[in-house]
Amino acid sequence: MILVTGATGQLGKLVITGLLARGIAADGIVAAVRSPDKADDLAQLGVIVRKADYTDPTSLKAAMVGVKRVVLVSSSEVGQRAPQHQNVIDAAKENAIELLAYTSILHAETSPLALAEEHRATEAALKASGVPHVLLRNGWYSENYTASAAMALEHGAVLGSAGEGQYATATRADYADAAAIVITSEDQAGKVYELAGDESFTLAEYAALLASISGKEVVYQNLPETEYAKVLVDVGLPEGLATILADSDVGAAKGGLFDDSHTLSTLIGRPTTPIQDSIKIALK
Template sequence: MIVITGATGQLGRLVIQNLLKTTPAAHIVAAVRSPEKARDLAAQGVVVRQADYTQPASLVAAFQGAEKVLLISSSEVGQRLPQHQAVIEAAAKAGVKLVAYTSILHADTSPLGLADEHKATEALLTKSGLPHVLLRNGWYTENYVGSAPAAAAHGAVLGAAKDGRIASAARADYAAAAAAVLVAQDQAGKVYELAGDTSYTLTELATEIARQSGKPVAYQDMPQAASAEALASMGLPAGLAQMLAESDVGASKGGLFDDSKQLSQLIGRPTTPLAESVKQALAG
């Protein structure tokens, strides 16, 4: 059995849909905080088990009989490490044979503040002795193109990335990679640096939004604090705005760039082009 934690999240659902193409639904466990939110998965035959990162006993029960567990990193930045530790300890108690963890691109050398908890989680996995594979996910293109309609309306893409190149990929690309690793053999010990086939600057993103929207859009580079404030004023939650601004600064230092193409090699197709993601975002 393959257990997907955080299965009702955006990434978790996509991973399960990919797994269903090759794996019987009865062999897939959706480990979720609120089972009522997974009724659609249960209707497809997926096994739904209650599991909360803050309730270790629920994790041990959810992992019973599991051969593999996909630990999708917690969305609660600042609380991730104890939550991830609970998952790792539960997996060990349940005798899980492989843990796959969604880390961050180049976690060991990343200039992004977000990398700290991922790096610490990787260390916990090593210390645990559990066989594991690291899916070091780069940036989701959705993090930037989600604000494409607002950028078209206001005539500006706001950020603090300077000319840093961003090799992002669509969430669906990362989900396909996770599913591919979960059904493959001999994955323990592997580290995948996952990023988009092509990279872009935020100036190039603004140009693409302008091209598709038919409206003038320019990139406006700002200091980190000003960028976070501006993003929040455009409707983004304050926490997300802060995270994006901080990550932009990391991008200016190369933190969101990788050209190894390991992601497209893993999924057997090119990663989703930026133009396609912009098109989807503008279509609403």
Template sequence: MIVITGASGQLGRLVIDILLKSVPAQQIVAAVRDPQKVADLAALGIQVRQADYDQPATLVKAFAGADKLLLISATEIGRRLPQHRAVIDAAQQVGISLLAYTSILHADSSPLPLATEHRLTEALIQASGIPAVVLRNGWYSENYLASIPAALTYGVLLGSAGDGRIASAARADYAAAAAAVLTLDGQAGRVYELAGDASYSLAEFAQELSQQSGTLVGYQNLPEAEFKAALVGAGLPEGIATLLSKSDIGASKGGLFDDSHQLSQLIGYPTTPIAVQIQAALP
């Protein structure tokens, strides 16, 4: 039995879709805070169990009888560590035989502020003694695809990444990696650095967007504070704006680059090129 935490989220749903191709639905558990949000999964025969990171008792019940567990990192930045600890403790209590965790690219050395909670979670998993596999996911291409409408409207793509190379991949590529480690043998103890096969700078992203859309879009590199202010001005919450601006600074320092091709090797096919994703994202 395989448990997927955060199963109502975008990544969790994709992982389940892929697992269904090789794993019987009744052997998959969708662990979610609100079961009503995944009624469609229940209709497919998947076991839906209530699991709240802030209520440890629900986690033990949700994980009961499971062999493998995918811990998709929580979304509440700043609260991730205690929430992840609750999941790890529950997994230990029920005797999970393999815990897979979605961390961040080069968590042990990443300049991105996001890496701190991931690095500490990895340490908790190691200390727990649970056999584990760590999926250090790089940037989702979707993080930059979301900026396309504004870039086309104003003719400029804003950022703070400088000339930093970004080896992003599609969320579906990372989902395929998670599904792979949950169904392959011999995964305990492995740490995967997962990123796209090719990299690009944000200036190159803007150039590709210009070519495909027929609208001239330039890249404007801003100091971190100015980029954050622009994001807030565009309506993003300050916390998200801070996260994105600091992540771009991290990208300028190489934090989103990797050329080991471990992701495509794990999933067995090339990662989705950014040009293909830009084309699909155009209105």
């Protein structure tokens, strides 16, 4: 059996979709979720739903009984990820998991993004554990920007602190397909995949695409990091998240979210989804 953590989250659910599409039987998939009552749609497909909380080692160990492989989708709780991931790794070791695939961050070892710190800690913990593992170092999701496309159109501006930094984004579905392929393939232990979109863009180019596709005027406004973080807080984001997002833009300006290896498209056997397509879907 293959267990997917965070299975009711946006990426985790897509990984399960990818596994089913690859012919993995529903009863060979375990959806590990904090709230099983929120996974009724997965249960109706025949997927096994088990309660598993990143902060509850006992639940994680119980969820992995009979499981051979695990996709560890990184926790969404920034600042708490390292100990949460350690709990999953410990459970995997106790259950003699034969392969664990972890969704890390692009170029984790050298990434200038503050977000990378917990990913580096998790990668180190995996190495120390002895659990056979493969690293899926995911770049930025296209949805990180297209989710706010309507707001950008409303205000006529895309805001950020990325300067001329290039974003080689792909959709969550692209990354999920990669995870499904890797976890169902042989001889993966020890491999590291640097995953990113085939095409890249600056935020100014993204704003221009928004304008072209929508027919409305949209420009990119580059702000100092602290000012951008303040804007994000003003629109309702928690201060910690706003700080992380602003830092990520600055990291992008340093090349932290760019990769042109085409590893992702090679792995999934098709081109990654162009940002233009993601914009069109977001604006429907």
